[in-house]
Amino acid sequence: MERLLDIKNLHVGFRVFEGHLRVLNGVCLDVKEGERVGLVGETGCGKTTTVKSILRVLPMPPARIGGGEIDYNGRDILKMSRREMTALRRHELTAIFQDPLQSLNPVFTIGTQLRDIVKDSAIGRGRRLSRREVESRCLGALRETGMPDPERIMTNYPVQLSGGMRQRVCIAEALSTNANLMLADEPTTNLDVTIQDQILRKLDELVEEKGVSVVMITHSMGVVRDLTERVNIMYAGSILETGATRSLLESPKHPYTRGLMASVPKLTGEGVSEGIPGRIPSYLDPPSGCRFHPRCEHRMDVCETESPPFFDITDVHRAACYLYRGET
Amino acid sequence: MSDTTILTIEHLVKHFPTKMGVVRAVDDISFDIAEGDTLGLVGESGSGKTTTAQCVVGIYPPTSGRIVFEGTPIGVAFKRRPKELKRKIRIVFQDPGSSLNPKRTIKQILSVPLRVHGMETDRKRLAMMSQLLETVELPPAEYLYKYPQAIGGGEKQMVAIARALATNPRFVVLDEPTSALDVSVQGKIINLLMRLADELELTYLFITHDLSLMRNVATRVSIMYLGELCEIARTDEFFQSPMHPYTKMLLSSIPVVTEEEESLKPKKIVSQGEIPSPVNVPPGCSFHLRCPERLPICSEVDPEMTALGNGRVVRCHLFPGG
Numbered sequence: 001m002e003r004l005l006d007i008k009n010l011h012v013g014f015r016v017f018e019g020h021l022r023v024l025n026g027v028c029l030d031v032k033e034g035e036r037v038g039l040v041g042e043t044g045c046g047k048t049t050t051v052k053s054i055l056r057v058l059p060m061p062p063a064r065i066g067g068g069e070i071d072y073n074g075r076d077i078l079k080m081s082r083r084e085m086t087a088l089r090r091h092e093l094t095a096i097f098q099d100p101l102q103s104l105n106p107v108f109t110i111g112t113q114l115r116d117i118v119k120d121s122a123i124g125r126g127r128r129l130s131r132r133e134v135e136s137r138c139l140g141a142l143r144e145t146g147m148p149d150p151e152r153i154m155t156n157y158p159v160q161l162s163g164g165m166r167q168r169v170c171i172a173e174a175l176s177t178n179a180n181l182m183l184a185d186e187p188t189t190n191l192d193v194t195i196q197d198q199i200l201r202k203l204d205e206l207v208e209e210k211g212v213s214v215v216m217i218t219h220s221m222g223v224v225r226d227l228t229e230r231v232n233i234m235y236a237g238s239i240l241e242t243g244a245t246r247s248l249l250e251s252p253k254h255p256y257t258r259g260l261m262a263s264v265p266k267l268t269g270e271g272v273s274e275g276i277p278g279r280i281p282s283y284l285d286p287p288s289g290c291r292f293h294p295r296c297e298h299r300m301d302v303c304e305t306e307s308p309p310f311f312d313i314t315d316v317h318r319a320a321c322y323l324y325r326g327e328t
Numbered sequence: 329m330s331d332t333t334i335l336t337i338e339h340l341v342k343h344f345p346t347k348m349g350v351v352r353a354v355d356d357i358s359f360d361i362a363e364g365d366t367l368g369l370v371g372e373s374g375s376g377k378t379t380t381a382q383c384v385v386g387i388y389p390p391t392s393g394r395i396v397f398e399g400t401p402i403g404v405a406f407k408r409r410p411k412e413l414k415r416k417i418r419i420v421f422q423d424p425g426s427s428l429n430p431k432r433t434i435k436q437i438l439s440v441p442l443r444v445h446g447m448e449t450d451r452k453r454l455a456m457m458s459q460l461l462e463t464v465e466l467p468p469a470e471y472l473y474k475y476p477q478a479i480g481g482g483e484k485q486m487v488a489i490a491r492a493l494a495t496n497p498r499f500v501v502l503d504e505p506t507s508a509l510d511v512s513v514q515g516k517i518i519n520l521l522m523r524l525a526d527e528l529e530l531t532y533l534f535i536t537h538d539l540s541l542m543r544n545v546a547t548r549v550s551i552m553y554l555g556e557l558c559e560i561a562r563t564d565e566f567f568q569s570p571m572h573p574y575t576k577m578l579l580s581s582i583p584v585v586t587e588e589e590e591s592l593k594p595k596k597i598v599s600q601g602e603i604p605s606p607v608n609v610p611p612g613c614s615f616h617l618r619c620p621e622r623l624p625i626c627s628e629v630d631p632e633m634t635a636l637g638n639g640r641v642v643r644c645h646l647f648p649g650g
Binding site for chain 2 (some may be wrong): 040043162164165192193194195196197198215220221222223225226232234235239249250259260261262263264267268269270271272273274275279
């Protein structure tokens with residue numbers, strides 16, 4: 001399959017008063033056409049910075065791209081002109097964020113916002129839609145997400161809807177542009193588990209139907225397991241392990257992933273592990289070599305000086321850890 | 329674990345009158361907690377978990393119903409509660425970022441409950457505080473003079489726990505103590521809480537929305553929906569054979585991480601609908617609009633809490649009293 005998105009060795013930093021925050025440290029991530037890829041990590045590991053770099057919405061300054069490439073369909077997003085980027089955002093990329101109240105404008109009705117998107121994306125494709133067409137597409141998009149009574153929803157303001165409904169509106173907006181790649185940044189973190197289940201199943205269905213590729217960013221291992229085929233585990237600005245979702249979660253290799261999996265409370269009820277000692281390092285002065293080494297119980301001398309490359313464990317499962325050096 | 333009941337709640341009701349109508353936050357719930365137990369209280373947002381906890385702690389006086397702690401009814405306004413009671417019942421809040429005063433050092437934060445509850449001399453207090461920080465595994469020399477903003481989320485929650493323990497309580501309400509934290513930090517807090525429960529013989533009312541977590545910490549689990557209880561059962565039975573349709577829906581909605589867990593979940597029940605507003609509670613059983621197994625009677629008659637033996641209570645027409 002063709003690679004749709006290919007991030008190579010991306011470095012992103014922030015210049016702040018205290019100094020230079022080196023956040024993304026050589027992120028490599030690829031998404032094939034029609035594939036659903038997960039990006040999992042804890043708070044502050046750089047998940048959202050990665051998404052914002054892809055969309056090029058990081059405020060610069062303070063942000064600075066330190067190097068690397070983000071290839072989308074063979075073109076480097078980082079080198080695109082502003083106009084090319086706008087065109088890309090109009091039809092190719094789309095995103096859902098964690099808090100729908102922040103991504104929806106509170107002073108316009110759902111209808112106004114949705115109509116704008118539908119019209120704009122059609123104009124981008126060189127078509128001007130009649131009012132009736134716009135209306136029917138908007139209603140269709142809302143109906144697809146399983147909204148009851150879309151006609152009424154169109155006249156509502158975001159505050160009048162519940163959290164689950166708002167997120168459905170965001171999904172409708174995101175999918176109404178017929179984009180190829182969707183970046184979903186913790187779309188269900190704020191929702192209750194039954195609502196999360198509904199939204200994720202709907203999202204799964206629609207993505208399948210429209211053949212959209214997805215980068216699913218989340219901190220929940222369960223969500224990733226349900227929704228993605230391949231997963232990347234991120235820690236302190238780099239990807240530590242990547243592989244087919246189910247087999248990776250069944251037998252995690254990297255010490256960080258193993259620690260993380262052990263601390264997820266499970267229904268089998270064998271207790272919760274102590275978690276991983278220490279905390280995420282400061283980006284002002286990140287540890288040398290492998291950024292996980294100060295917290296790692298298997299650290300070797302080489303970990304302190306050299307940043308580990310990916311070692312193959314199977315042909316689809318790779319871990320950036322010197323423990324697996326011998327296996328290649 | 330002993331069989332003495334430490335806390336009994338009988339027909340607790342808490343309504344909030346508003347301009348939009350009466351919000352029925354907690355609507356007639358009854359349960360009890362045995363000494364040394366951990367009762368898990370689970371429900372979606374807006375189901376009344378926190379209001380229940382706040383009635384127990386005394387933040388709100390109940391609209392009606394009785395709360396009995398160690399044999400004495402305590403359902404009065406906080407101001408009129410005896411100090412001794414405030415010493416015995418403590419609470420840990422969800423977000424340690426907002427429950428710790430950012431302008432006070434940890435020493436100042438911890439000294440408040442000690443002062444209020446009568447540790448007179450400064451030197452004695454300092455020794456107590458150091459000991460408290462050691463109990464929650466924070467080195468006192470390093471942490472006493474820090475401000476909350478200088479420490480991580482997990483450590484802040486440890487301080488909040490230390491503050492709750494400062495008065496040597498018997499009963500601690502944990503209101504989602506780990507839901508603002510990452511999983512790798514959560515493990516440490518949970519293990520600490522469980523160890524403290526053993527060592528200090530504490531009883532917990534543990535509020536959360538995470539059922540997988542409940543499986544690992546609670547001795548009994550209760551499910552709340554729209555201000556009412558749906559089911560209470562011992563943890564192992566609860567997860568082995570959930571009875572109430574809402575419980576089954578909740579359990580089947582949990583995203584799990586291994587095959588083994590997948591096999592423990594009940595058959596997939598498609599979750600539908602959302603929790604209605606507590607201002608407009610549907611007639612009959614409050615869950616009937618979302619229930620996949622509803623009967624004609626459900627929309628008319630509110631089911632009673634029915635005891636099915638072994639401490640199991642279910643409120644559903646599918647299980648009439650026997």
